[in-house]
Amino acid sequence: MAVPVFQQFKVGMYVLKQRLSGRKRYPLVLMLEPLFRCNLACAGCGKIDYPNAILNRRLTPQECWEAAEECGAPIVAIPGGEPLIHKDIGEIVEGLVKRRKFVSLCTNALLLEKKLSLFKPSPYLFFSVHLDGLKEHHDKAVCQDGVFDKAIKAIKAAQEAGFQVNVNATIFDGYPAVELADFLDYATDMGVGITISPGFAYERAPDQEHFLNRAKTKNFFRDVFRIGKERGRKWNLSHSALYLDFIAGNQEYRCTPWGMPTRNVFGWQRPCYLLGEGYAKTYTELMETTDWDSYGTGRYEKCADCMAHCGYEPTAAVDAMANPIKAFFTALRGVRTEGPMAPEIDLSRQRKAVDVHEKLVKTELDKLDAA
Numbered sequence: 001m002a003v004p005v006f007q008q009f010k011v012g013m014y015v016l017k018q019r020l021s022g023r024k025r026y027p028l029v030l031m032l033e034p035l036f037r038c039n040l041a042c043a044g045c046g047k048i049d050y051p052n053a054i055l056n057r058r059l060t061p062q063e064c065w066e067a068a069e070e071c072g073a074p075i076v077a078i079p080g081g082e083p084l085i086h087k088d089i090g091e092i093v094e095g096l097v098k099r100r101k102f103v104s105l106c107t108n109a110l111l112l113e114k115k116l117s118l119f120k121p122s123p124y125l126f127f128s129v130h131l132d133g134l135k136e137h138h139d140k141a142v143c144q145d146g147v148f149d150k151a152i153k154a155i156k157a158a159q160e161a162g163f164q165v166n167v168n169a170t171i172f173d174g175y176p177a178v179e180l181a182d183f184l185d186y187a188t189d190m191g192v193g194i195t196i197s198p199g200f201a202y203e204r205a206p207d208q209e210h211f212l213n214r215a216k217t218k219n220f221f222r223d224v225f226r227i228g229k230e231r232g233r234k235w236n237l238s239h240s241a242l243y244l245d246f247i248a249g250n251q252e253y254r255c256t257p258w259g260m261p262t263r264n265v266f267g268w269q270r271p272c273y274l275l276g277e278g279y280a281k282t283y284t285e286l287m288e289t290t291d292w293d294s295y296g297t298g299r300y301e302k303c304a305d306c307m308a309h310c311g312y313e314p315t316a317a318v319d320a321m322a323n324p325i326k327a328f329f330t331a332l333r334g335v336r337t338e339g340p341m342a343p344e345i346d347l348s349r350q351r352k353a354v355d356v357h358e359k360l361v362k363t364e365l366d367k368l369d370a371a
Contacts, residue, residue, distance in 0.1 A: 003193070003238050004164075006123055007075075007102055014074045015321050025258045025287060027073035028314045030101075031273040033264035034059040034092060038082040040108055042142045044172055044199050047081065050361065053368055055081075057265040064092045067263040068101055070283045077104040077128070077260075079273075084111040090118030097124045104128045106168065108147065112154035116161055126164035128195065129155055133169065133183045141172075155192065166193035166238055173212045177223035184228065184235045193238040197309045198247065200274040213305045214297070218249030218341055226337040239309065241331035242316035247307055249341035251316070255296045255306065259314020261286060266364055271295040273310045275302055277356055298345040301353040 011028070018026040037055040038048050048055070059067075068076050076096050083089050084107050096103045105119075106128045119125065132141040135148040158165050167187050171180065180196075187194045198217045212220065225248055228235060237244060245251050257272035267279035268286040275295070280286035296311075297303050320327035 004123065010102075011074050011317075012321075015317060019321060025292070027071050027259060027261050028317060029075040029077050029260045029310075030068055030071045030073040031260050031262040031310065032059075032064055032067060032076050032078050033080055033262065034064055034078065034083060034086050034089070035081045036265065037085055038080055038108075039085065039110055040082070040142050040144060040147070044141065044170065047079075049357075051365065054265070054361065054364055057368075058086055058088075059263075059265055061088050061091045061095055064263075065095045065099065067283070068096055068099060071261060071263070073101075073261075075102045075104065077106060079106040082108055082111070084115050089115070093119060093125060097122050100124065104166070106130065108142065109151035109154040110147065112151075113157045116158060116163075119163070121162035121164075123164075126166055126193075127155075127158055128166045128168050129192075131167040131169055131183075131187070132171075133175070133179060134186060137175070137179060137183075141170075152190075155190065159191065164193075166195060168195040168197070170197055170199045171212065171217075171220070172199045173216060175220070177220055178227060180224050181227040181231070181233075184224075184237075185231070185233060188233065188236045191236075193236050195238045195309065198305075198307045200306055200308050214307055214344065217247060217305075217307050221248045221335075222337045225335040229334065229337065239313065240316045240320055240327070241335075242320055242327055243309060243313045244335050245330050246312055246316060248335045248337065250336050251319075252342040252345075253312055253315045253319070254298075254345075255303070255311035256314040256318065257295055257311055258287065258290075258292060259317075260310045266360070274306065274308060276360065277354075278360065294351065297350075298347055299350055301350050304347055304350060 035058050036048060036050055041048065083105055086092070093103055093105060101124065103125045105125070107130065109129045112127065112129070129151055131148070131151055132138045138148040139145050155165050169183065184194060198212045225244070242251060246253050260273055261283065262269040262273040267281055268283055269276050270278040270280065270286065270290050271292065280289060294300060295303060297306060
């Protein structure tokens with residue numbers, strides 16, 4: 001796997017400490033969104049559909065550092081929006097690295113080359129560049145020509161400057177398995193780690209026709225991993241073996257939404273990074289007042305098709321710690337691409353989706369007006 005051994009060790013020790021202390025719910029990754037604004041408008045994104053008054057808001061460096069300390073997760077992922085738009089992003093990252101947090105700065109890379117001087121190479125920092133595939137596919141996904149070439153140029157510049165670089169790909173329906181395999185070959189040959197995840201069905205995304213359901217997700221990734229085996233490739237995938245086995249239909253998991261809590265300009269988001277159903281003022285309030293059992297596949301309609309890594313990678317990590325022999329042999333043999341799949345979660349008792357977006361936006365706008 002592409003996760004550095006140093007990071008694996010520190011995160012593993014953190015998980016062991018939580019288990020020994022008897023904590024059942026603890027964070028692995030803080031999803032820290034210092035802003036929502038972006039310099040792209042991708043068809044599958046549901047994160048930028050806000051009025052300008054909200055898109056113009058920013059978390060301060062101090063708010064970001066306090067969130068990391070309050071949460072305590074060993075890893076901080078900084079998505080957005082586009083974080084490099086934030087005028088204080090260099091200061092934010094520097095403060096997190098000083099606190100010995102592993103920082104994944106997520107970016108579309110349009111500004112990366114220009115902003116590299118704001119950062120210093122560190123074993124605690126890596127850039128996670130959004131790439132949904134090779135040139136034609138990626139530029140189509142982000143609805144703008146030329147983005148792929150700019151991203152590749154920026155990745156190479158960051159590598160030459162001594163930075164660690166990953167790429168992250170969001171997968172939607174209609175993506176040929178052989179084309180994703182070609183992209184994984186390309187990214188591996190570039191020497192970057194790779195994160196892949198089925199696209200979450202954002203209810204407000206402009207494109208509602210190309211989200212994968214769970215059955216399609218499992219069959220698609222079996223096809224992709226089968227191609228990899230036929231080619232004899234070992235891709236630099238930044239995932240646990242058990243999560244990869246899960247998206248190929250071989251593990252029966254429930255999501256762990258508290259494993260990657262989100263702090264953004266509204267507060268601490270319930271219940272997860274992908275689904276905004278309300279906000280808490282503090283991390284403690286989020287953990288103690290959220291009805292966790294009312295969310296997840298089989299429990300809530302909005303979660304029905306989700307197999308995203310932000311919900312299920314923490315589940316796989318906990319499973320690996322509880323069942324190290326299973327995790328070892330899964331990593332040793334690779335993802336199983338043939339045979340029966342694990343039972344699917346029953347959706348017959350899930351509660352209906354509730355539209356809360358407009359209400360939440362109005363609440364935040366009212367707060368801004370009153371300030």
